[in-house]
Amino acid sequence: MTIQGLNVGVIGGSIAGCAAATALSRAGCNVEVFERSSKGLTDRGSGIAIPGQLRADLMERGYLPRDFPNCEMKTRWWQFPDNTTQGRRLWTQATPAFANNWGNLWRALRRNVPTDNYHEGRRLSDFTETETGVVAQFHDGEARNFDLLIGADGYHSVVRSKMHPQAKPEYAGYVLWRGNYPEAEVDDKSLIDAIDTDFAWLTVPFEGGHGVLYMIPDLDGSNMPGHRRVNWAVYAPCPMAQQLNGIESVPPGAVEKAAFVEFQRLLNDDFPKAIRDLIAHTRHEDVSIQPIYDSVVDTYTSDRTLLIGDAGTMARPHTASGATKALEDALSLEDLAGTVDDLAELLARYDAQRCAQAKTLSQIGRRIGRAQVLETPDWGTMSSADFEDWHKAIMSGDTLYLYGETA
Template identity: 40%
Template sequence: YRSVVRDAVCPGSRPHYAGYVCWRGNFDARLLDGLGDADVWPSDAVTTVCFPGGSCVVYRIPGPDGTRVNWVLYAVPPRSGNLRLDDPTSFPPGRLTTELADGLAELLAREFPPYWARLLALTPPEDTFVQPIYDLETARTTAGRLLLAGDAATVVRPHNTSGAAKALQDAAAFASAWSAAASWDELLHAYQEARGAAGRELVALARRLGRAQVERTPDWAAMGRGEAEAWWQGQLGGAAGIGGQAMAPAP
């Protein structure tokens, strides 16, 4: 998403800050034993904690030394002149500022049920990081003998969980265009036709999901299961396969 080649294809195109960040962290699942209430969170559960102005998903993942708990939390960061988020950046593990750490602690105390606030607080600072959310759509993905793929072509907010699939599909589209084209110009035209619109649709979907889950959250507590499912399907708007297209298995 910091591509220097992109400036040669679409001068002046750069990611724009969405107005909120993603806090992320993970910790050794054995620390859960100290929380008590073992029945609150079954071992096979993926849980979403919803609150005004954000949401957080918590789930278990494999780790090098056993199971770990991973969480992803979207919310607006502390408002301060000390945080410069107008240029693509991130705060990697071990580089979390005191201001961001305090902001996360305040958010957990204010908005989270006590069990889930204590759970996230088990994450050590060295395993906590912040990813400001950016997005970008380019007017074109090719120019001259240059071609953009992956996050260089379109920066999509993480709500879609489509980044890896999008990059693979870009590569597959390039391979298809290569095998069918009689010239470089034909190849680039076919690639642009295949992936230009798909990239813009992914950006639009992620913006819609970001508005729904962070920027303009509904009254979560007022929705029953059926209402929540209908609301979610409305946000998806009939979006097709992840990454913008279905990928048929190889014969």
């Protein structure tokens, strides 16, 4: 069976789903995307980092427009609280990457999928592989036949749970607080001006976690100083006052008031004033909490089914690789589809390329989580040389684009 003319159903119309649909349409497949949300996906978007080379490839190959907006990140300033406003610089780490607004990235990828082939408000409830294909069952009662079903349905993947019923996401033991708001709301811009001179972003390490802050383009694409968004995230133990519901994030508007008070206390106790002020500017109702989970599987494919993006593997956000992994999965699909003889070869080679790499990424994320959240060192006593050694030990010979490392 050649790839050309295959009927492909993609479950999930986010980053991975839209990119996979483009990849396989280019290989001559008839692709339809089924997204459970009926109201578009743009409004929750915040910061997404991707490597410069991937960004260039996506533009070169027409996945993103040439003028796709981003904010460049060259260095990471590790700032420790002292009696100064901005804190003491512990380490300046090279981190070549590009920050994007999630909403802009999704909209650009979504535009590549013809509207007639993107079905909103369609939730997959089950599927069955047969001798000749896959029967996908949707919650509205409709059943559809495909030659190939792609699970791009994210961290809660129905496709993954049917392929790997034994693989359950594991809670990492801490959460990620997130927020962002327009830069125009900032009164004192001195810290933002300072980081702009070095294309820097900020990290505040504390006992039991750390916070990061970086600038991202606004949803209208503006990426000039004064017109971006201030985007931040803080890794910390789950607040006592917030009940988590499994792997579900606590969306903006649902964070308990008492939990938010705990968060404000953390900012007051452990952050330099200038960084605390930038984070604390965010309104309670705009803050969300994401429990950190790991999820890995032994294979990304079966005879008629394939996993992509977070549905395949959830790597911790420390690796800044959720979108990167999904996009690289899709580019790999396009490349392979142009060279293989049949579907079986496509599935085997995709699995070999992508699944093992995702497992390594997951291991890197766990090691970073242990070192930067669960078993933090005595930050204030560390020199730059100590940081370099500590970082080398975390990476254990593996590489991550975020640190300018290539395999």
